[in-house]
Amino acid sequence: MKKKITININGVQRSAEVEPRLLLVHFLRENAALTGTHIGCETSLCGACTVLMDGRAVKSCTVLAVQADGRSVTTVEGLATGDQLHPLQDGFWEEHGLQCGFCTPGMIMCSHDLLDRQPNPSDSDIRQALNGNVCRCTGYQNIVAAVRNASRKMSKPVAARAGAR
Amino acid sequence: MTRNGKSNGASSNGGKGNSDVRWFGQKLKRKEDPRLIKGISHYTDDFKPAGMLHCAFTRSPHAHAQIKSIRIDAARALPGVVAVFTAEDTTGIGPVPCAIQMPDLKVPSHPVLATGRVRYVGEPVAVIVAEDLYTARDAAELVEVDYEPLPVVTDMEKALGKDTPHVHEEFKSNQAFTHSLKNGDVDAAFKKADRIVKQRMINQRLAPIAMETRGVLAEYLPGENRLTVWSSTQIPHLLKTQISLLVGLPETAVRVIAPEVGGGFGSKLNVYGEEGIVPWLAMKLGRPVKWAETRRENFLATIHGRDTINYVELALKKNGTILGLRARILADLGAYHQLLTPLIPQLTALMHAGCYKIPAIQIDIVGVFTNKMSTDAYRGAGRPEATYNVERIMDIAAHELGMDAAEFRLKNFPQPNEFPYTTITGLTYDSAKYQESLKKALKLAEYDNLRRRQKTGLKEGKYYGVGVSTYVEICAIGPSAATPAGGWESGTVRIEPTGKVTLLTGASPHGQGEETTFAQLIADELGIDPQDVNVVHGDTMAVPYGIGTFGSRATAVGGTAAYMAAQKLKAKMSTLAAHLLGVKPADITIGRGRLTADGGKKSILFGDLVLSAYTARNIPPGFEPGMEATHFFEPSNFTFPFGCHICSVEVDAETGEVKIDKYVAVDDCGNVINPMLVNGQIHGGIAQGLGQAMWEELIYNDDGQLLTGTLMDYALPKAHCLPEFTLGSTVTPSPVNPMGVKGVGEAGTIASTPCAVNAVCDALAHLGVRHIEMPLKPERVWRAIRQAQSSGPKSESTKSKPPAKATSNARRPRA
Numbered sequence: 001m002k003k004k005i006t007i008n009i010n011g012v013q014r015s016a017e018v019e020p021r022l023l024l025v026h027f028l029r030e031n032a033a034l035t036g037t038h039i040g041c042e043t044s045l046c047g048a049c050t051v052l053m054d055g056r057a058v059k060s061c062t063v064l065a066v067q068a069d070g071r072s073v074t075t076v077e078g079l080a081t082g083d084q085l086h087p088l089q090d091g092f093w094e095e096h097g098l099q100c101g102f103c104t105p106g107m108i109m110c111s112h113d114l115l116d117r118q119p120n121p122s123d124s125d126i127r128q129a130l131n132g133n134v135c136r137c138t139g140y141q142n143i144v145a146a147v148r149n150a151s152r153k154m155s156k157p158v159a160a161r162a163g164a165r
Numbered sequence: 166m167t168r169n170g171k172s173n174g175a176s177s178n179g180g181k182g183n184s185d186v187r188w189f190g191q192k193l194k195r196k197e198d199p200r201l202i203k204g205i206s207h208y209t210d211d212f213k214p215a216g217m218l219h220c221a222f223t224r225s226p227h228a229h230a231q232i233k234s235i236r237i238d239a240a241r242a243l244p245g246v247v248a249v250f251t252a253e254d255t256t257g258i259g260p261v262p263c264a265i266q267m268p269d270l271k272v273p274s275h276p277v278l279a280t281g282r283v284r285y286v287g288e289p290v291a292v293i294v295a296e297d298l299y300t301a302r303d304a305a306e307l308v309e310v311d312y313e314p315l316p317v318v319t320d321m322e323k324a325l326g327k328d329t330p331h332v333h334e335e336f337k338s339n340q341a342f343t344h345s346l347k348n349g350d351v352d353a354a355f356k357k358a359d360r361i362v363k364q365r366m367i368n369q370r371l372a373p374i375a376m377e378t379r380g381v382l383a384e385y386l387p388g389e390n391r392l393t394v395w396s397s398t399q400i401p402h403l404l405k406t407q408i409s410l411l412v413g414l415p416e417t418a419v420r421v422i423a424p425e426v427g428g429g430f431g432s433k434l435n436v437y438g439e440e441g442i443v444p445w446l447a448m449k450l451g452r453p454v455k456w457a458e459t460r461r462e463n464f465l466a467t468i469h470g471r472d473t474i475n476y477v478e479l480a481l482k483k484n485g486t487i488l489g490l491r492a493r494i495l496a497d498l499g500a501y502h503q504l505l506t507p508l509i510p511q512l513t514a515l516m517h518a519g520c521y522k523i524p525a526i527q528i529d530i531v532g533v534f535t536n537k538m539s540t541d542a543y544r545g546a547g548r549p550e551a552t553y554n555v556e557r558i559m560d561i562a563a564h565e566l567g568m569d570a571a572e573f574r575l576k577n578f579p580q581p582n583e584f585p586y587t588t589i590t591g592l593t594y595d596s597a598k599y600q601e602s603l604k605k606a607l608k609l610a611e612y613d614n615l616r617r618r619q620k621t622g623l624k625e626g627k628y629y630g631v632g633v634s635t636y637v638e639i640c641a642i643g644p645s646a647a648t649p650a651g652g653w654e655s656g657t658v659r660i661e662p663t664g665k666v667t668l669l670t671g672a673s674p675h676g677q678g679e680e681t682t683f684a685q686l687i688a689d690e691l692g693i694d695p696q697d698v699n700v701v702h703g704d705t706m707a708v709p710y711g712i713g714t715f716g717s718r719a720t721a722v723g724g725t726a727a728y729m730a731a732q733k734l735k736a737k738m739s740t741l742a743a744h745l746l747g748v749k750p751a752d753i754t755i756g757r758g759r760l761t762a763d764g765g766k767k768s769i770l771f772g773d774l775v776l777s778a779y780t781a782r783n784i785p786p787g788f789e790p791g792m793e794a795t796h797f798f799e800p801s802n803f804t805f806p807f808g809c810h811i812c813s814v815e816v817d818a819e820t821g822e823v824k825i826d827k828y829v830a831v832d833d834c835g836n837v838i839n840p841m842l843v844n845g846q847i848h849g850g851i852a853q854g855l856g857q858a859m860w861e862e863l864i865y866n867d868d869g870q871l872l873t874g875t876l877m878d879y880a881l882p883k884a885h886c887l888p889e890f891t892l893g894s895t896v897t898p899s900p901v902n903p904m905g906v907k908g909v910g911e912a913g914t915i916a917s918t919p920c921a922v923n924a925v926c927d928a929l930a931h932l933g934v935r936h937i938e939m940p941l942k943p944e945r946v947w948r949a950i951r952q953a954q955s956s957g958p959k960s961e962s963t964k965s966k967p968p969a970k971a972t973s974n975a976r977r978p979r980a
Contacts, residue, residue, distance in 0.1 A: 021299070035211035036204020038427070040376050041460040045876035048376060076204035089202040093194055096841045099849065100676030101201030102208065102376040102427030127884040134876070136376050136428050137676050139848030139913075140884040 005069035009034065010078030018065050024058075025049045027065035028075060036076040036105050040134070047133030050106035051075050057113035059132070076105035079112075087153040088112055088146070097146030099137035107133050111147045119155055123148065188685035188695055189904075192841040195681045196695070201425075208425045209380035209397045214453040217382075218247055220446060221301035221456070222439075223291040223308040224465065225283035228319070228536040228869020229330065230312035232281060232290065240293055240307040245300035248450060249308065251291045252278040258411055258441045263502035264649040270342045273333045273534075275501040277411075277438035283312070284332055284500035285538050286869055287465025292442055294454060317869040321474065321497040321533040332500050332534035341498050341532040342507055346514045348589050349525025354489025358480035362562040367938045368550045370472035370497065370863040371856075372879055373543045377427020378458035379467055381440050383447035393420045394444050399429040400713035401673055403650055404436055405705045411441035412448065419444075423703035426675030430853070431542035432467050433675070434715040435504045464874040469863055470543020472497040473510065477554045480525075485568050485576050489525035492517060492554055496532045499539035505546075506539050507532055508649065512547025512639070518588035519555035520599050520637040520807055521577040526589045536869040542715065544853055545911045548638050549918055556634045556919035557936070564930055569616075570633040570923070571607055575600060578635075585900070594637065594805040595907075596897045602831050603635055606809035609893045610829040615813045623931065628816040630928025633809065634920035640834075640908030641804040641901065642716030653799040654718070655711045656726030658687060658734050660792040662779040664772040666691060666698045671711010672723030673703050677846070677910065679719055682838040683727050686904065690731035691738075692757045692771060709795060717806070717908030720838065725902040726798035733794035741778055742769055744785040804899040804907040808832035810851070810916040814924040821947025823859065823925055830916065831893040835907035843909050844892055850913020851890055856882045857914075858921035860940050880940075929953065 002017040009032050016031050023042075028034045028051065037060055040048030044062040051060045052074040060073075079086035088108045091097065098104040107130065114121060114129040121129065126147045127140065135143060200206040223240075237249040261275040274280075279290045291308045295301035316330035323329055324339040332339055355361060375397075382395040392414055398404050401423040409416040426433065439456055446454040458467070474495040480488040496510040514528040545552075563573035578599040579586045586594045606612075612631070619629040643652040655671035668687055672679055684698035701707055711723070738760060739753040746753075746769060748762040761768040777783060781790035813827040830847055837843050860880035864872045873879040898905025918939070925941050926934060932953040937945055 019299070026298070029211075030213075034204070035207070038208070038377070039210070039457070040378070041876050043460065043875060043877070046376065046460070076202075080203055085199075085202065092202050093198045096195065096845050098198065098201055099678065099845060100376065100426065100428040101197075101206060104201055105204045108202065123889070124885075127887075130884040134374075134376065134881050134883065136374055136430070136853070136881070137849045138845060139850075139852030139882075139890065140887055141848045141890055142845060144884065 003066055005066055007065070007068045008072035010074055020064065020066055022065045023061055024063040024065045024068050025060035028060060028073070034075050034077050038102055038105060040102065046103070047110060048103050048106040050109040050133065052109055052112060055116065057110045076108055079108070087150040090153065091146040091150035095142045095145040095149050097138065097142045103133060103135045107135065107143055111150065114147070115151055115154060120151055121147070188688045189838055191685065191839065193681055193685055193695060193839055195678050195842070196684060197678065197680045206425045208377050208427055209382055209395045210455070210457040212382055212395055212424070214384050217453040217455055218294050218296060218450065219298040219301045220292055220294045220443065220454055221305040222289045222462070223293065223305045223310065224462070225279060225286060225288040225290055227283055227312050227314055228286050228317045229315040230283050231315060232279065232283065233311040233313050235291060236309040237291065239309065240304040243300060243304045243307060245296045246304045247294045247296065249291060249293050249304065252276060252280040255442065255445065257413065258445045259438065261438045261441070261501065262407055262436050262504060263506060264504050265502070265507045267342050267344065267507060270507055271336050273501055277441050285536050286871055287462065287538060289438060289466070292446070294446055294450060317536045317867065319535050319537060319865045319867060319869050321495050321535055324533050324535050325531065332536055339534040341534050344511055344514060344530040345528065346590060347527045348591065349489065351489050351491060351525040351527040354525040355480045355491065358488050359483040360481045360565065361478055362481065362558060362565055363476070363478045364558055364561055364936055366475045366477060366554060366557055366936065368471045368473045368475065368553055369857070369939055370540070371470045371543055371861050372464055372863055373430040373432035373467065373470055374463070374881060375428030375430055375432055378460060378463040379433065379437065379439070380455070380457045381443040382453065382455040383444040384453040385444070385448040385451070387451070390418045391420065392418055392444055392448065393422065394440070395422045395424055396440055397426050397433055398423045399426070399433040399673055399675060399715050401703050401705050402671060402711050403713060404440060407436040408440060408444055412445050420706045423673050429675045430544040431470065431546055431715060434542050434713065435468055460876060461874065464879065465871060466538060468503050468539050468541035468543070469499065470540060471550060472540050473513070473550050475554050477558045479558045479562050481562055481566065485566050485573050487521055487523050487577050490517060490523050491527045494528065494530045496530060497535050497537065497540060498532050499535060499537040501539050503539040503541045505649070506541050509540065509542055509547040513550040515590050515592060516548050516551035516639060517555060518590045518592070519552065520597065520635055522579050523589050537865055544850070544914045546716065548911065549854065549915045552636045552915045553919045556636065557922060560633070560923045560926065561935060571603060571612065574603060574633065574635050592639065593802060595802060595899045595901050597637065597805065597807050597833070598895060598897050599635060599807060602807060602833055602895050603809045605893050605895060606811050606829055606831040609831065609891060610811040610813070610827060612811065626818070628818055628928040630814045630816065630924040630926070632812045632814070632920045632922070632924025632927060634916050634923060635809045636912070636916040637805050637807040638912055638915050639803045640717035640806055641721030641800055642718045643803045644800055651712055652722070653712065653797050654723040654726045655709045655795065655797050656723065656730040657709055657793065657795040658727060658730040660691070660734070660775045662776055664697070664775050666693065668698055668700045668727055669708040670700060670702050670723050670727055671708060671713070672719040673711070673714045674719060675714065677714065677719055678839070678842045679723070682720060682842060683724060685838055686724060686728055687731055690728065690735060692755050692759070717910040721804050721899070721902055721906050721908045722798060722800055724906060725800070725904060726796050728904055729796035729798050730794045733796060734792065737792065737794065738774060740785060741788060742774055745769055745774070745777065745783065800901060802901045804835065804901050806832065806834040806907040806909060806912055808912060808916060810920040812920050812924050814921070814928055816925060816928045816946060818950055821943035821945070821950060823941055823946060825855070825888050825921065828888050829891045829893065830913065831895060832909065832912050833895040833897050834909040834912065835899045836896060836905040838906065846909045847892055847913045848890055850911060851917040852882050852887055854914040854917030855887065855921055858918045858939055858941060860886070862940050
């Protein structure tokens with residue numbers, strides 16, 4: 001009944017025997033002990049569980065772990081390099097883009113997908129891109145500012161970015 | 166700035182070496198954020214003690230039914246299931262507590278698992294414990310319950326009628342309580358009025374929807390007789406007391422930890438049956454047990470907010486002067502009382518004076534049982550309902566008198582020199598400048614331009630509207646005399662031997678950012694850097710008893726407790742410094758990193774002073790070693806933040822769609838510790854209030870089934886639904902506490918709901934539309950337009966009296 005799968009999570013290969021019905025979010029949280037990916041609804045409506053699968057944002061509560069077999073998954077824990085925050089993480093911090101923090105990993109991962117596709121989005125683009133992610137604390141305004149902030153930083157050359165720190 | 170000089174972002178100034186910097190008022194980046202943005206913080210569901218079991222609940226699919234039998238064999242037989250329990254096993258736990266006492270309050274028994282009957286959809290009937298989550302949920306489906314359905318009552322007006330089912334047979338009525346507030350000569354005011362404006366308004370039922378659902382994890386160590394409960398709660402200490410009563414352990418054996426809490430909005434200001442069951446399971450089974458609420462359960466079985474029907478009347482002179490206000494309010498309480506269920510409508514009564522001079526008032530409230538989940542505190546908790554009634558009726562009155570909405574309000578405000586102002590409802594508003602706030606908002610919104618656009622728009626067939634909402638709210642809850650469980654808060658400041666500071670606060674932040682703001686205020690008092698202050702909260706074993714975070718109280722009450730503790734500590738520091746420097750304590754000045762005397766000629770480093778308090782080899786006689794002080798702060802009054810919100814909308818006459826194209830908020834919450842965080846609270850509050858005005862609604866059908874019980878059906882505001890908010894502020898310090906702070910957590914939610922509805926009704930007033938019930942879905946707005954166009958302008962206002970009480974055949978209006 002169980003199926004052996006191997007998923008590359010944040011650069012680390014993880015293999016396990018799992019039930020076919022196991023959700024990716026539970027695999028990440030239980031098997032890989034990466035609890036930064038949150039469960040807000042289990043119905044793909046709130047976006048708290050958003051991760052990147054092969055670079056594209058997916059809601060890990062409606063992806064089966066077996067569907068991620070052989071793929072690479074990035075979670076919020078995989079963004080920072082040591083103490084060096086990802087520009088999106090920095091943006092959320094600087095612009096007060098979070099309060100309770102529960103939706104934040106999903107917001108960041110969804111924004112990551114957006115900036116990958118569209119490095120200089122307008123505010124309206126950002127708001128549209130985040131329409132599958134719910135935040136109950138911020139009223140979204142500072143989240144939009146956070147993504148804008150990251151977009152600014154990411155469009156600068158790497159050397160200039162390092163110098164600005 | 167940390168000691169090694171790494172910047173942590175005070176955006177303007179503030180670094181070591183700048184001795185003039187005051188952290189109070191700085192836009193400091195939050196100390197709690199790094200762990201949250203890295204995904205390495207821990208919410209309740211993120212903990213997994215060794216040997217942990219999972220539990221799931223079987224819940225009632227019926228709104229009202231007799232439980233004929235429960236068969237648990239199939240569930241118990243499923244491999245991986247450890248135990249299945251029903252009400253007959255859990256008679257020793259509970260009941261679910263209600264903290265409110267009122268003379269005529271009917272308090273039904275509220276067991277942790279349904280006993281004999283179920284009274285709302287989602288009521289827990291059985292609990293399953295299993296080795297893993299999937300098995301627990303599978304088994305929950307295998308519990309067979311034989312129900313005999315009973316008649317259901319979901320309409321609160323029908324519930325008060327004669328031939329109605331009773332939610333609790335023993336009361337022979339669905340009336341849970343009555344509450345009246347009367348002051349001034351109301352009858353005379355209405356008799357001499359030139360005009361009486363009346364409106365029936367519904368404040369619909371809402372779901373708080375914290376992004377983190379509820380969760381409880383419990384571990385019991387019998388040897389130590391130590392029960393540790395992690396719960397996603399706003400009130401860890403009160404919960405500790407209640408859990409000890411629920412499960413029958415001495416309170417000293419119970420430790421509650423509110424770890425990272427993913428939002429509350431009042432829904433976690435409660436004590437739920439699951440918070441009794443899960444600890445009991447851990448004790449009974451000898452293994453840690455966790456329950457993580459599903460979103461579906463969160464909709465069905467976490468408290469709801471609002472749900473009142475309001476008959477509001479205003480007596481006026483021709484010139485717009487208010488003579489009196491009368492309101493009759495029905496409050497749908499649901500089937501059982503949760504912790505504060507009957508209190509919320511009383512807060513509504515209290516706030517009906519709004520920010521106006523009202524010489525006579527009468528508010529009559531009836532609390533009603535229905536076959537639904539309980540209502541309780543949801544962001545604003547009673548005040549949004551009051552403000553909605555007041556601000557809507559003010560707008561309707563202004564329209565009827567042909568006065569401008571802003572002008573009408575200005576006419577009825579108390580003057581700044583009348584504060585502290587005693588309202589007709591018996592409250593003493595601490596400080597305010599309502600005029601300044603309104604005028605600032607008018608300017609920021611370019612009100613005259615909006616009105617001009619409205620006029621010219623009409624010529625082009627475009628419907629623009631402008632909404633004004635001037636609010637006052639009651640915060641810093643509150644004086645203990647006015648609260649069910651104490652309205653004070655505790656704060657302990659401890660300077661550790663290395664000079665680092667620990668602040669223990671009884672407040673229990675869950676997104677508000679007090680780890681940062683409290684560090685700012687303590688840093689100023691002790692002359693140190695906020696990075697050196699570690700704010701500890703949410704652990705009843707670490708923190709002295711406290712009350713918690715709700716009612717916009719954390720900063721004004723909890724922050725003040727911390728501030729007062731710091732004053733005690735400063736006195737102690739001065740005593741020791743004076744001893745060491747050979748001066749009088751009064752001569753000591755506490756500066757940045759150093760205590761000085763004689764104009765700086767004598768000084769001692771902060772770190773040296775603290776260390777000498779611990780080594781205690783050279784201390785004055787009678788001086789207690791160590792460097793710690795605690796203060797339990799009892800506020801003398803509430804605080805009353807206020808403000809003015811203005812929005813403009815465009816209504817599409819063909820589709821009924823509403824577009825909010827401008828939103829301006831001018832809020833006054835007294836002195837501000839961190840403006841960035843205050844703005845964040847206002848943004849979020851506005852979004853939630855607009856959610857009520859425009860989209861959100863819990864709908865139960867006549868069978869008591871929740872029709873909008875998923876995030877697909879319950880329309881929360883998303884990023885693309887909301888405009889960019891423009892914020893302004895005025896600062897009127899509160900005289901109630903030494904920092905002059907007031908509180909800001911609920912302001913946005915209170916002000917924005919009537920602001921949006923006023924704007925939409927304003928846009929359609931020329932058609933004769935007087936009122937549209939929330940949420941302002943396109944269909945409702947479209948119907949209101951069509952109805953007005955077919956019947957022409959009409960007015961509900963007369964000089965006649967309102968119905969003395971609701972009739973049993975009254976129906977919810979179709980908008």
